[in-house]
Amino acid sequence: MLKANHLLVVDDDPDIRQLLTDYLRAEGYEVSTAADGREMRRRLELNVIDLVVLDILMPGEDGLILCRDLRARSHTPVIMISARGTLIDRIVGLEIGADDYLPKPFDPRELLVRIKVVLRRVQSFPDRARVDEVALLDFAGWRLDTRARHVLSPQGVVVSLGNSDFRLLRLLLQHPNRPLSREFLLNHVFDKDSTPFNRSIDVCVSRLRQQLSAGLIKTVRNQGYMLQADVHPAT
Incomplete structure (x- = not known):
């Protein structure tokens, strides 16, 4: 049996973390969560993460800083989520290395589709080149x-x-x-x-x-x- 993809949900809202965890696990994914950048880095050090769902608006280091830092040292795909859904926000998110951007509020089913598309694209390259x-x-x-x-x-x-x-x-x-x-x-x-x-x-x-x-x-x-x-x- 193929090992389930391991997703990391990074959001300071515990309700959103729980909602996405329950939904994505029901869809067959392994899911870890983090409430801030420090916890995100710890999770990345402890686990092989296949994709990060990353909120932009967080206290301390925001999602843009975390995405830029992650992209500088890893090819792990990132889907950014944010209550700020303007065109400029989407462009900035993509420019710093995010693979996709989803404005809040969103239907978890749409996030699931985007996760599948990004993983399929990334995993079509050997060693994620x-x-x-x-x-x-x-x-x-x-x-x-x-x-x-x-x-x-x-x-x-x-x-x-x-x-x-x-x-x-x-x-x-x-x-x-x-x-x-x-x-x-x-x-x-x-x-x-x-x-x-x-x-x-x-x-x-x-x-x-x-x-x-x-x-x-x-x-x-x-x-x-x-x-x-x-x-x-x-x-």
């Missing part, structure tokens, strides 16, 4: 060579990529099957703030759509762009 640490990535019959900065089509045709197109594609491959906002993409691809009139990302997406298979990069209304494909290290 990150996309930017893998030289060759396969997706939908295509192969990205991160060293040569080109893609190989299913027919064996080499398609060269410009710098911004390469950075955008690699970023989409880091978060497959998940919508990424224009602001998030703009900040990471061009290292600049977004404005309503900045269409740089849209131009890059248009070029990639012309170069790749039709339908690979989806527009998700009011959310951004998404690469609709599973991603695997080349074998």
Whole structure:
């Protein structure tokens, strides 16, 4: 029998900790909890944690600080939860390394779906290697060579990529099957703030759509762009 994934719920609200613990355990997960950063670190030292559900608004070290610290030394996936659900909060959470962001209040069933999606994506990489640490990535019959900065089509045709197109594609491959906002993409691809009139990302997406298979990069209304494909290290 496969060992159940071990989740760590970090939230200073004991009612939320208990609610999520009961629900996720009923769904077959092993669950530990922590009320603050100190307890979170102790849990991480004592257990092999597969995913952290991390609240932002906590006394002392908040979730953003804890996520940044965790990401600096670990690839353990993080889903952030917060009563602050503005676009800026979501962008900040994702920028510092969170794998997903869920505003409060939320239905535990939605959290469960997001946990499954993140774990499936992360565990598709051997030893949880990150996309930017893998030289060759396969997706939908295509192969990205991160060293040569080109893609190989299913027919064996080499398609060269410009710098911004390469950075955008690699970023989409880091978060497959998940919508990424224009602001998030703009900040990471061009290292600049977004404005309503900045269409740089849209131009890059248009070029990639012309170069790749039709339908690979989806527009998700009011959310951004998404690469609709599973991603695997080349074998």
